[in-house]
């Protein structure tokens with residue numbers, strides 16, 4: 291890989307399914323089918339532009355440290371990582387959902403310190419501190435919805451789209467902590483060193499996003 295390459299880190303999974311059509315509309319396409327390959331780094335049709343595919347929680351790390359020049363990451367993971375680590379110039383308007391608190395249906399107001407299970411510990415800590423509410427945080431990496439019924443927590447903080455997952459587990463959404471969508475993030479040094487190419491890609495993606503909305 292040459293240091294003059296422009297590397298874009300993409301979040302795999304459902305965000306990738308919405309990212310690829312948007313990138314294609316912006317004239318950037320992988321030269322092979324990402325879904326059919328076990329590779330993690332792909333050439334694109336744009337000379338010198340390469341695409342990496344990884345877990346969403348790793349995209350901010352790659353972009354902060356400059357191993358990727360740009361990335362596509364959910365705002366939930368950006369908020370959790372810290373928004374100062376890179377620039378966040380474009381909202382792609384895809385993979386929209388909300389970061390919310392949720393409690394068992396009909397649960398009485400907490401009488402003592404609320405126990406909150408989440409993988410979004412920084413966002414949860416910040417939110418409840420802003421509310422002036424003392425909580426005990428329990429870090430989980432998955433199956434958050436089980437925590438209240440199994441007696442591990444009184445509430446969870448999680449991503450909600452349709453609300454079906456909460457409902458299926460006897461929970462109801464309560465407060466919205468943040469509106470979530472996927473964003474373009476850019477390494478701070480790369481924004482200076484590779485300004486023209488990054489700016490060109492941002493302009494093309496911006497047009498693709500606007501065309502999709504209108």
Ligand code: AMP
Nearest residue numbers: 385386387449450451452453454455456
């Ligand atoms: P739902 O049942 O539609 O409310 O979906 C909730 C589950 O889907 C959550 O547990 C999330 O893990 C996942 N989810 C939904 N939308 C997104 C998104 N845009 N980004 C990441 N995860 C999501």
